[in-house]
Amino acid sequence: MSTSPKIESVPARCARWLLGCALRHWPEETRPWGMALVAELDETTKPFEAIRWSLGGIMFFTRSWFTSAWKWLKLPAGSSLSNGGPQGSDFLPKRSRFFTVVILVATGLLFLLPESREAFRTVRASWLGFMLTNSDNRTLDELGTRAEKEKDASMLAFVALSTRDPKRSEKLVEESVALDPTLVWIYGAKNHRLDYYPARQEWLDRLEVADPGNAVPLLLAADALAQPKISPRYAEPDYAKLENDPQWMALMERSFTAPRYDSYMQKHFQLMRMMWERDPNLPPEIFLVGMWSHAMPDLRLVRLYGDIRLREAKKAQAAGDTEQSEKIANQVGTFGARMAGSNGPFIEQLIGIVVEHSAQVGLTELYASEGKAEEARVANSKVGELDRAVKGFNRDNPRRAEQIQTLQWEAAFVQGFGILGGIAGLAVILGILELELRSGKNRNRTSVWRRVMCLVSDYAPAALLLASGAFVVCFLPFQRALADFRASAFLPADERRITDALWSLIEVPQYMLGDDAAVAFWSFITITLSVLAISIVVWSWHRTRRAAINPA
Amino acid sequence: MGVRIRLSRQTLAILDALLVRPGQWHHGYSLSQSTGIPSGTLYPILMRLEKLHWLETRWEEAKTPGRPPRHLYRLSGTAREWAREELRAAQKKHFWTPAGDQV
Numbered sequence: 001m002s003t004s005p006k007i008e009s010v011p012a013r014c015a016r017w018l019l020g021c022a023l024r025h026w027p028e029e030t031r032p033w034g035m036a037l038v039a040e041l042d043e044t045t046k047p048f049e050a051i052r053w054s055l056g057g058i059m060f061f062t063r064s065w066f067t068s069a070w071k072w073l074k075l076p077a078g079s080s081l082s083n084g085g086p087q088g089s090d091f092l093p094k095r096s097r098f099f100t101v102v103i104l105v106a107t108g109l110l111f112l113l114p115e116s117r118e119a120f121r122t123v124r125a126s127w128l129g130f131m132l133t134n135s136d137n138r139t140l141d142e143l144g145t146r147a148e149k150e151k152d153a154s155m156l157a158f159v160a161l162s163t164r165d166p167k168r169s170e171k172l173v174e175e176s177v178a179l180d181p182t183l184v185w186i187y188g189a190k191n192h193r194l195d196y197y198p199a200r201q202e203w204l205d206r207l208e209v210a211d212p213g214n215a216v217p218l219l220l221a222a223d224a225l226a227q228p229k230i231s232p233r234y235a236e237p238d239y240a241k242l243e244n245d246p247q248w249m250a251l252m253e254r255s256f257t258a259p260r261y262d263s264y265m266q267k268h269f270q271l272m273r274m275m276w277e278r279d280p281n282l283p284p285e286i287f288l289v290g291m292w293s294h295a296m297p298d299l300r301l302v303r304l305y306g307d308i309r310l311r312e313a314k315k316a317q318a319a320g321d322t323e324q325s326e327k328i329a330n331q332v333g334t335f336g337a338r339m340a341g342s343n344g345p346f347i348e349q350l351i352g353i354v355v356e357h358s359a360q361v362g363l364t365e366l367y368a369s370e371g372k373a374e375e376a377r378v379a380n381s382k383v384g385e386l387d388r389a390v391k392g393f394n395r396d397n398p399r400r401a402e403q404i405q406t407l408q409w410e411a412a413f414v415q416g417f418g419i420l421g422g423i424a425g426l427a428v429i430l431g432i433l434e435l436e437l438r439s440g441k442n443r444n445r446t447s448v449w450r451r452v453m454c455l456v457s458d459y460a461p462a463a464l465l466l467a468s469g470a471f472v473v474c475f476l477p478f479q480r481a482l483a484d485f486r487a488s489a490f491l492p493a494d495e496r497r498i499t500d501a502l503w504s505l506i507e508v509p510q511y512m513l514g515d516d517a518a519v520a521f522w523s524f525i526t527i528t529l530s531v532l533a534i535s536i537v538v539w540s541w542h543r544t545r546r547a548a549i550n551p552a
Numbered sequence: 553m554g555v556r557i558r559l560s561r562q563t564l565a566i567l568d569a570l571l572v573r574p575g576q577w578h579h580g581y582s583l584s585q586s587t588g589i590p591s592g593t594l595y596p597i598l599m600r601l602e603k604l605h606w607l608e609t610r611w612e613e614a615k616t617p618g619r620p621p622r623h624l625y626r627l628s629g630t631a632r633e634w635a636r637e638e639l640r641a642a643q644k645k646h647f648w649t650p651a652g653d654q655v
Contacts, residue, residue, distance in 0.1 A: 033599050036623030037591055039614075040581040053581075056591030063596060 011047035015054035022061040027068030029081055034061060073098040077457045078435035091450055093435065093457040103461035104428070107468050114280070116468075118482065119475035122284050123418050126505040127513075127521050130285040132164060140286065144172060153180035158275045161189055161268070162290035173203075183271075184210040185264040188220040189295035214262045215335070218255035219297035222248055226301055242301070243308055252305040256335045261352075263344025264295035276486045284482070284502065296344070299351040306332050306355040310362050317366055325366055333359030340389075346496055350390065357386040400496075407504040413474040415508035421467035424460050431456035478505065559638055562589050563597050564648045567635040570607075570627045577610070577624035598625055606631035 019038045026034040037057045044050040072081055076092040077100065110116050132140075140163050147155035153176050160172035176183050187203035204224055208217040225248050229241050242248050272287050309332045317325035336356025340349050360382045367376035434453045481501040513520035559567070565587040570578060572586075584594050601607040608628050611621045627635055642648040 030599065032623070033595055035620065036580060037595050039620040039622045040579060040584075040591070042619050043579070043581040053584075053591050056593070056595075059590075059592030060595045063592075 009047040009050075012041075012044070012050040015050040016041060019054045019057045022058055025065070026061060027064050027081070029068060030064040034064070073101060077432055078454075091454065093454040095458045095461075100428075100432070100457070100461045103465050107461075107465045110465070110468050110472065113472070115476070115479050116472045117281070118479055119414070119472050121281075122478065122482070122502075123414060123471075123475070123505065125283055125285040126415075126502070127509045128285070129509070130288045130502065130506065132162075132285055132289050136283055136286055136289075137164065139282070144168065147172075148175065151179055153177075153183055154271060154274060157183045157186050158271055158290065160186060161271075161294075162286050164289075170200075181210070185267050185295050187295075188217060188264060189268065211262070213258055214260045215255040215258035215338070216262060216264055216295070216297060218251055218258060219302065220295065222251035222255065223298045223301060225251065226298070242304065249305075249308075252301075256305065256309070256331060261335070261338040261342045263342040263348055265344045265348060268294050269345075273486055273488070280486065288502065296348060299347065302339070302351055303355060306336065306358055310358055313362055313366070317369070322366065322370055326363065329359045329362045329366065332356075333363065353386050353389050357383060357390070360386060404500055404504065407477070407500055408507060410474060410477050411501075411504040412508055414471060414478065414505065417467045417471035417474055421464055421471055424464035424467055427456045427460040428464055431460055477501075559642070560597075561648050562587075562593055563601070564639060564642050565589060566594065566597055566601075567627070568639060568650055570625065571632065571635055571639070574627055574632050577612070577626050579622055579624060583625070601631075606634070 019041060023031070023034050023038050034057070037053075037060060041050060041053055041057075044053050068081060074096050075081070076095060077097055078092050111120060140159050143155060144159040144163065146152070147159060156172045156176035156179065160169045160176055163169050163172070173186055176186060184207055187200075187207040201221075201224065204217065204221045208221065211217050225245070226242055229245065229248075272290055276282060276287060309328050313325040313328035313332075316322075316328065333356050336352050336354070336359055339352030340356060342348060342352065360379050364376050364379040364383060367373075367379055431453050435457055478501050481497050485498040509521070513524075566583060566589065569583050569586045580591070580594060580598065583589075583598075584591055587594075589597075598607060602609055602625075606628060608626050610624050612624050613621050639648070639650075643650075
């Protein structure tokens, strides 16, 4: 039995350091064999031998570690391999750690599917009230920067419409239109945001020049004039102020007599859809928030001007000028019909129908009072048609109401399974942490808490997997609605379907958390985390104090 | 009580080395040197043989101060007979040849 002199070359020192590290993390049950191997390192006589010996040691360590991990996984949570594994008196879960790991990995894999990720993203957004989060703002910033680099006009327009930063938005609007003049309509797309600021006059002038004959740029210009005078934030407009404003009245007159009403909403939807098709992983709230900055005139002002004109028609009739009265009512009716047939979103069409309806009612009364029975009958039948069209738009329409009710049920299932999955996930974390971190102390206790934790550890992972699977399956109708919207050619029906689907998802969070879902959600998270942090601090303090009193 | 198992060529080589002086204790490094088996293969085999009660082990205090104690191995009494039988059987089947016979 020889004892060789210890070699101190750099490779030998590295080999010793490597084996020392391995030995520190060597599994308990095979550690003596690791120590035996390390002790032999001093017997090597050449640096190369030392390296070879240590590499073999690392292989042995890796093998021991995996064998030990596998054995550990086959035991239930809360048990360890030291002292020969679980004892008869131990109160432990029935399922092994391996079972739990397999279930959790399966759940993780499920959420790698694009459909599952979309379900998670959309439902998460519904709990935050489809508001932009900080992460969404960062995503928009990144998209904007990329679009500027790549000179991507559509992407620039998309970011300009979605970002909440007015200065950045202005800059991106200019860049976008400079690159692609067909995107000129985005000049008018700033009129209806909650954080309203009027569109710049020169933009509206450019839009009017770029799209002559269209009523929409004129209506947008009239809005920009009206909004500061009435109310910046959707309060009830002061009609008298506008009625006496010749500039506003002139713009409205021009828009009501313009030969076309081409809604920009179709272009807006198409832009959104194109961006969503290009990157389906973008969160839905970015698109919803983007729709708030749409290029649509204030529809109440359209109705207001329609009413003003119909009052003028009545005045003319009272003054005996029936021809003028009929002319005005027809002009209003024609504008309403043009707006209703604009292929814009349903609200724009609905207001068009309402304006036309008011005009036809006026005409019916006028013809009836003039004794023109046939004209009165035709106008009245038109009123009936428009009534039916309005009902078609209404949520009370039986077919649509039925569809919405189905969506609401489906949304309730999605949210229900989502909540169940969330609770099961938290229970898995709690059960595992409780059993693994306090394994030594409570192993053979049969308290209610211990029993509950064992039950949780046994069944919560399976509940999590089942709830996640059901969550994804129940989300499929919504996933189809989103996919159909992305693939649609934009029709009002597509827009209604997507908005009905998304708004039905928000109903459960709103019911559970009140109107301000985002505030309630984050308050809950903050309070829970605070309570947890305080409990840990109090528990640690109590433990330190007890240890100080009773050092044994 | 030892257990009989199917043995690999490396295990047979280690048994052969341990049988050279069966009553004597062997170090891991010297076994590796005599058999040419690297440490990453040698120690799992020794560990397995010990678990099967074929191998007796003990710790030896280091002769040089500052060095860790070394682990020693030798075949248990019954295992020596079994090992010889296994080596003979393996040789007959041409599954294994002693190191000296490999030309």
